[in-house]
Amino acid sequence: MALPNGDRRGNAVSVTHALVLASGNAGKLREFGQLLKSLGLSVRPQAEFGVDDVEETGLTFVENALLKAREASRVSGLPALADDSGLEVDALQGQPGIYSARYAGEPKSDARNNAKLLEALADVPREERSARYWCVLVYLRHADDPVPIIVQRSWEGEILEQPRGEGGFGYDPLFWLPEQGRSVAELAAEEKNRLSHRGRALEALVATLDEERQR
Numbered sequence: 774m775a776l777p778n779g780d781r782r783g784n785a786v787s788v789t790h791a792l793v794l795a796s797g798n799a800g801k802l803r804e805f806g807q808l809l810k811s812l813g814l815s816v817r818p819q820a821e822f823g824v825d826d827v828e829e830t831g832l833t834f835v836e837n838a839l840l841k842a843r844e845a846s847r848v849s850g851l852p853a854l855a856d857d858s859g860l861e862v863d864a865l866q867g868q869p870g871i872y873s874a875r876y877a878g879e880p881k882s883d884a885r886n887n888a889k890l891l892e893a894l895a896d897v898p899r900e901e902r903s904a905r906y907w908c909v910l911v912y913l914r915h916a917d918d919p920v921p922i923i924v925q926r927s928w929e930g931e932i933l934e935q936p937r938g939e940g941g942f943g944y945d946p947l948f949w950l951p952e953q954g955r956s957v958a959e960l961a962a963e964e965k966n967r968l969s970h971r972g973r974a975l976e977a978l979v980a981t982l983d984e985e986r987q988r
């Protein structure tokens with residue numbers, strides 16, 4: 774199965790890519806835009822096709838990503854890529870997890886989510902603030918695709934006691950990278966894309982699609 778209209782090295786990429794990105798999150802859309810452009814691919818956000826956010830009723834990232842991809846593919850009639858992601862905090866027994874976007878309730882708010890996380894960890898010492906981001910990507914060739922491509926990657930870090938940096942989105946100002954000596958919000962966009970759960974998951978997904986095309 775080929776990626777429509779071109780390949781990851783940008784060979785023979787023509788017009789707009791016939792692939793829908795099943796997300797309404799501006800931060801994710803920005804990162805996917807940068808990542809896919811660097812691979813010679815471009816995609817169209819689901820909003821262009823009038824796809825509404827689906828109810829994320831799954832109990833796993835995989836289930837939620839499938840729900841999102843299936844709906845976007847059904848409405849648009851195109852192959853779809855969906856991302857379900859979140860933050861797993863050890864001291865909170867894995868919360869907020871699949872509920873990361875709506876941790877502080879509706880409407881979704883990064884600021885309120887971060888405030889709630891700081892509050893929940895107020896009494897937790899530094900050495901017990903380990904956490905990781907998860908990103909699950911699902912690629913459906915069509916809405917009824919019985920063999921979706923599924924890739925998951927994590928990114929280890931620690932939750933800070935106060936926010937640092939202005940970049941990224943979501944929990945990035947609170948997500949500390951000990952090896953970098955910086956929060957994710959202090960990384961340049963290209964650095965985040967190279968290191969992140971999402972960047973590495975997408976790289977693996979594209980490699981799988983490449984292999985499939987060469988078969």
Ligand SMILES: O=P(O)(O)OP(=O)(O)OP(=O)(O)OC[C@H]1O[C@@H](n2cnc3c(O)ncnc32)[C@H](O)[C@@H]1O
Nearest residue numbers: 796797798856857858859860873874942943944945
């Ligand atoms: O479902 P879509 O439309 O894609 O958008 P969403 O924001 O609801 O996305 P999710 O359901 O996958 O929830 C993921 C949440 O996890 C957090 N998150 C995921 N990846 C992140 C990242 O790279 N940096 C910061 N926070 C992230 C952030 O709060 C997201 O809103």
Ligand SMILES: [Mg+2]
Nearest residue numbers: 826829857874
């Ligand atoms: Mg969501």
